Amino acid sequence: MPAPTALRVALLGCGVVGTQVVRLLTEQADDLTSRVGARLELVGIAVRDTSIARDPVVDPALLTQDADGLVARADIVIEVMGGIEPARSLILRAVASGASVVTANKALLAEDGPTLYHAADEAGVDVYYEAAVAGAIPLVRPVRESLAGDRVERVLGIVNGTTNYVLDQMSAYGMGFDEAVAQAQELGYAEADPTADVEGYDAAAKAAILASLAFHTRVTLDDVSREGITSITADDVAWAAKTGHVIKLLAICEVTPDGVSARVHPALVPLAHPLAGVRGAFNAVFIEAEAAGELMFYGRGAGGAPTASAVLGDVVSVARHRVLGGRGPVESSYAQLPIASPSSTITRYQVRIAVDDRLGVLAQVAQLLAENGVSIEAVRQAPESSDDGSTGIAHLVITTHSAAESALAATVAAIADLDAVQDVTSVLRVEGS
Amino acid sequence: MPAPTALRVALLGCGVVGTQVVRLLTEQADDLTSRVGARLELVGIAVRDTSIARDPVVDPALLTQDADGLVARADIVIEVMGGIEPARSLILRAVASGASVVTANKALLAEDGPTLYHAADEAGVDVYYEAAVAGAIPLVRPVRESLAGDRVERVLGIVNGTTNYVLDQMSAYGMGFDEAVAQAQELGYAEADPTADVEGYDAAAKAAILASLAFHTRVTLDDVSREGITSITADDVAWAAKTGHVIKLLAICEVTPDGVSARVHPALVPLAHPLAGVRGAFNAVFIEAEAAGELMFYGRGAGGAPTASAVLGDVVSVARHRVLGGRGPVESSYAQLPIASPSSTITRYQVRIAVDDRLGVLAQVAQLLAENGVSIEAVRQAPESSDDGSTGIAHLVITTHSAAESALAATVAAIADLDAVQDVTSVLRVEGS
Structure with a gap:
C-alpha cells in the first residue's frame, strides 16, 4: 500500500485549545509534513455555533455543526470539545470508521477511558491522550513507553495548577484560603466557580487516568478518594513551614498489598523533596519506579498553547503510524541548520x-x-x-x-x-x- | 505475516548496565511478553572475556566472544559495550541484517550518530538510544515525539551527575574543588581519573546528542564548545550564593540567528530556577518550547538499574514495532489489579x-x-x-x-x-x- 500524501484531520471543538491547535497546524505545516511524511490537511472544525467570532487563524469556511459528517470523512480526529457526550459517541464513531483519535478530554477518560481504548484495540487504530493529564508535560508517552520495561511503584502528582497557585500564595504571603482564591480568580488562574479545582475533582480525574496508565488497571473516577483544599488554613500552612514542609494538593497513585490505591488530598511535602519547589500554576508528576528510581516531569499543566503542543505531538505520532506503520525515527537531520560559532x-x-x-x-x-x-x-x-x-x-x-x-x-x-x-x-x- | 511468538535478543556487553538489563529481562519476563505481544528470548551475550565471574542472574551458557555471529542471529541487538569500535561496526551489521538496535552508547552517538540513524532509515529498522542521554530520564521520546508538533527553542541540561555532586558539595559545605572531588571518588560518584566528567567531555557528548535531537540537525562532539569545572573555587561558589545563584555545569543547546549553538560550561543559575534545586548526583533537563513553554525532566542520569530501565523501555518499543507494526496502545488494562479500599x-x-x-x-x-x-x-x-x-x-x-x-x-x-x-x-x- 503506498503511503498517503495527505491525511484528513477533523477538529472537534474550537475553544482556547482548539484555536491553538489550528494555529500550530497552520504555522508548523511544513515541519509537520517532514515529520509525518504526509501533509496534514484540516478538513473541518465541528462547533456548536458557527456564528461566534473567532481568532483570525480559524478559517470560517471550515466550521460546521455536522460533527458526525465531519468524523466520517477524517483519517485523524482531534477531540477538544470536552464533556462526556457527544464526545464519547463521536470518538467511538471515529474509531469504528478506522480513524485515529487524539483527545484532551480528561473527564471522559476518567469516566470511561477503557471503553475507548478497547474500541481502538478492536479497530486497530490509535487513541492518544497526552494532553489529558498535566497539559504540556509529556507523561503518558514516558510512562507507557519509556517505563515499559520497568515497574512503576508510586506516582505523586501536582496536577492542578489552580490549587497549587492558591497554596503557593498562602505559603509565600501568609494569605488565607479565601483571599488566595480571590486573587487567583482575578488573575484568571481560577474559575468564577472554583469548585472543580479546590474540591479536588479535576485532580481526581487525572489521578484515575494516571493510575490506569501506571498500573495497567482500570481505575475510574469513582475509585479515587478525594479531599480538596478548602479546609486548609493560613495556620496550617504556617505550621507546615515550621516543621520543614509545604502543603500541596497531591494526586497519589500506588500499588499496595491490597491493590491499586488512588487518592487526592492536601499533604505535607518535605522542603527538600523536588515537588516542594513546584511554584505557582505549574504542574509536576513525581514517579518512583523499581529500576529507574525517582523521576520527575515538570511543566505547564494547562493553557491553550501548552495543551495544543501536547495534542500536536500525539497527532504526529498517530499520523506517522498511518504513514510509516509506526517504524522508528525518521532520520533526525532534516532541518540541518548551520552550527553557530x-x-x-x-x-x-x-x-x-x-x-x-x-x-x-x-x-x-x-x-x-x-x-x-x-x-x-x-x-x-x-x-x-x-x-x-x-x-x-x-x-x-x-x-x-x-x-x-x-x-x-x-x-x-x-x-x-x-x-x-x-x-x-x-x-x-x-x-x- | 503472522506476528512472531518470540523475538531473539542479543546483548553486546555485560558490565554494570548489561547485568541489570539481563536482570530486568529475566524478572519482568511475563510483563514484557504482555507488553510486546511476543516473548523476548535472550539468545546470547557478547563479552570480551567469558571467564570473568559475573552476577548469578547471568547464565554463563549465554556468554560468547563471537559478537559478529551473535548479531547475525538476532531480531533485536542491545549494545551496552560502549566505545566507538567495535560497537559501531556491530550496530551497522545488525541494522544491515534487519535487526532493530537499542544502544546506550553516548560516545558513539555524539561522534557518529547520524551514520547510524541513516543506516537504520535505509534498512527500515529502529535505532533507539534513550539511555544514552541522562540515563533513566525519559528524554529522547518526549523531545522526538511529544514535542513533534512544537518548536524547541532552548535546552539547558544538568547531564553529568559527578560534576553536579561536586558543585553541590562545594555549595552546601563550602568545600574546595579538590576536596569535593576526593569525596565524590570515595563515594563512587567520580572515577579515579575524573577528567571526562570534570572537564565536561561527558556533558559535551550529551549536548551533541541533545542538540541533534532537539533541532533536527547533525551536531557532533566537535561542534560543542566545552569548559569544565576545574577552575571553579569555593570563593566562586560563595559569591554565587551572595548574588542569589548556584553554580551548575550546564549543557546548553539553542537556536540562535547564526544557527544551532551547543556548549558546555559552568554557569550561575538563579536560585528560583527549577534547575537550581537539582541536588547531588541527579540530572535534569530543562526545555523551552514555543507552545509548550517550560518543561523539566528530572531523575537519575547514571547507574546500572536506571540505565537498564531506559534500555528496556526502548527494547519494548522496537519489539512492538516488529510485532504490531508500531500501532498504538495495547489496551492498558491487562494487569487489572484490584482497587484498594x-x-x-x-x-x-x-x-x-x-x-x-x-x-x-x-x-x-x-x-x-x-x-x-x-x-x-x-x-x-x-x-x-x-x-x-x-x-x-x-x-x-x-x-x-x-x-x-x-x-x-x-x-x-x-x-x-x-x-x-x-x-x-x-x-x-x-x-x-
Whole structure:
C-alpha cells in the first residue's frame, strides 16, 4: 500500500485549545509534513455555533455543526470539545470508521477511558491522550513507553495548577484560603466557580487516568478518594513551614498489598523533596519506579498553547503510524541548520574583579563596559577585610545584561589593563533567567 | 505475516548496565511478553572475556566472544559495550541484517550518530538510544515525539551527575574543588581519573546528542564548545550564593540567528530556577518550547538499574514495532489489579492539637497513640501566647511514622475525647519522604 500524501484531520471543538491547535497546524505545516511524511490537511472544525467570532487563524469556511459528517470523512480526529457526550459517541464513531483519535478530554477518560481504548484495540487504530493529564508535560508517552520495561511503584502528582497557585500564595504571603482564591480568580488562574479545582475533582480525574496508565488497571473516577483544599488554613500552612514542609494538593497513585490505591488530598511535602519547589500554576508528576528510581516531569499543566503542543505531538505520532506503520525515527537531520560559532554566543555574565579600594574605580570599569556595548544589570561592591582591618582591596561583582562573548572578552581584557584592577578573579555566564 | 511468538535478543556487553538489563529481562519476563505481544528470548551475550565471574542472574551458557555471529542471529541487538569500535561496526551489521538496535552508547552517538540513524532509515529498522542521554530520564521520546508538533527553542541540561555532586558539595559545605572531588571518588560518584566528567567531555557528548535531537540537525562532539569545572573555587561558589545563584555545569543547546549553538560550561543559575534545586548526583533537563513553554525532566542520569530501565523501555518499543507494526496502545488494562479500599491507605500523618498547657498532657496523648499502634516520629510543643502573656493553651504537633488510616482515625477520636484536649486542629498526611 503506498503511503498517503495527505491525511484528513477533523477538529472537534474550537475553544482556547482548539484555536491553538489550528494555529500550530497552520504555522508548523511544513515541519509537520517532514515529520509525518504526509501533509496534514484540516478538513473541518465541528462547533456548536458557527456564528461566534473567532481568532483570525480559524478559517470560517471550515466550521460546521455536522460533527458526525465531519468524523466520517477524517483519517485523524482531534477531540477538544470536552464533556462526556457527544464526545464519547463521536470518538467511538471515529474509531469504528478506522480513524485515529487524539483527545484532551480528561473527564471522559476518567469516566470511561477503557471503553475507548478497547474500541481502538478492536479497530486497530490509535487513541492518544497526552494532553489529558498535566497539559504540556509529556507523561503518558514516558510512562507507557519509556517505563515499559520497568515497574512503576508510586506516582505523586501536582496536577492542578489552580490549587497549587492558591497554596503557593498562602505559603509565600501568609494569605488565607479565601483571599488566595480571590486573587487567583482575578488573575484568571481560577474559575468564577472554583469548585472543580479546590474540591479536588479535576485532580481526581487525572489521578484515575494516571493510575490506569501506571498500573495497567482500570481505575475510574469513582475509585479515587478525594479531599480538596478548602479546609486548609493560613495556620496550617504556617505550621507546615515550621516543621520543614509545604502543603500541596497531591494526586497519589500506588500499588499496595491490597491493590491499586488512588487518592487526592492536601499533604505535607518535605522542603527538600523536588515537588516542594513546584511554584505557582505549574504542574509536576513525581514517579518512583523499581529500576529507574525517582523521576520527575515538570511543566505547564494547562493553557491553550501548552495543551495544543501536547495534542500536536500525539497527532504526529498517530499520523506517522498511518504513514510509516509506526517504524522508528525518521532520520533526525532534516532541518540541518548551520552550527553557530561559539564566539557568537549571547548570554549574561557575572564578572568578579579585585580592585584598589578607592573612589572612581567603579566609574572606570563602568566606562569600559559602556564603550564595548556591554550593559550592566547589577553591581555589588564589597571591601575585603582581614583580621587586621581593611586590606585596601575591594571586590566588584558586575552582572551584565545579554552580551556577545566577543564583546565581553574585549571588555574583560580592557578591565584587566586598568591600573586600579588587581585581578579579574572570575568570569561566569548566567543562564536560566 | 503472522506476528512472531518470540523475538531473539542479543546483548553486546555485560558490565554494570548489561547485568541489570539481563536482570530486568529475566524478572519482568511475563510483563514484557504482555507488553510486546511476543516473548523476548535472550539468545546470547557478547563479552570480551567469558571467564570473568559475573552476577548469578547471568547464565554463563549465554556468554560468547563471537559478537559478529551473535548479531547475525538476532531480531533485536542491545549494545551496552560502549566505545566507538567495535560497537559501531556491530550496530551497522545488525541494522544491515534487519535487526532493530537499542544502544546506550553516548560516545558513539555524539561522534557518529547520524551514520547510524541513516543506516537504520535505509534498512527500515529502529535505532533507539534513550539511555544514552541522562540515563533513566525519559528524554529522547518526549523531545522526538511529544514535542513533534512544537518548536524547541532552548535546552539547558544538568547531564553529568559527578560534576553536579561536586558543585553541590562545594555549595552546601563550602568545600574546595579538590576536596569535593576526593569525596565524590570515595563515594563512587567520580572515577579515579575524573577528567571526562570534570572537564565536561561527558556533558559535551550529551549536548551533541541533545542538540541533534532537539533541532533536527547533525551536531557532533566537535561542534560543542566545552569548559569544565576545574577552575571553579569555593570563593566562586560563595559569591554565587551572595548574588542569589548556584553554580551548575550546564549543557546548553539553542537556536540562535547564526544557527544551532551547543556548549558546555559552568554557569550561575538563579536560585528560583527549577534547575537550581537539582541536588547531588541527579540530572535534569530543562526545555523551552514555543507552545509548550517550560518543561523539566528530572531523575537519575547514571547507574546500572536506571540505565537498564531506559534500555528496556526502548527494547519494548522496537519489539512492538516488529510485532504490531508500531500501532498504538495495547489496551492498558491487562494487569487489572484490584482497587484498594481507601481505609487501607498507609501513610504518615501530622496531627495538630490545642491542649491545656500543663504537665502530663503529652504523656496522655502519647499513650493513646501507642495503644492504637501508631508510632511517633516527632513531637513539637509550643505554648500559645497573646499580647497579655500565656493563654493557658499549648499547640502539640505530632508527626507519626507510617500508620493505617483506620488506626489513625481511631487515635484521633480518642485524643479528641481527652479532657485536656481543647481541639484537634488539623490532621494532614505527610507524603514524599
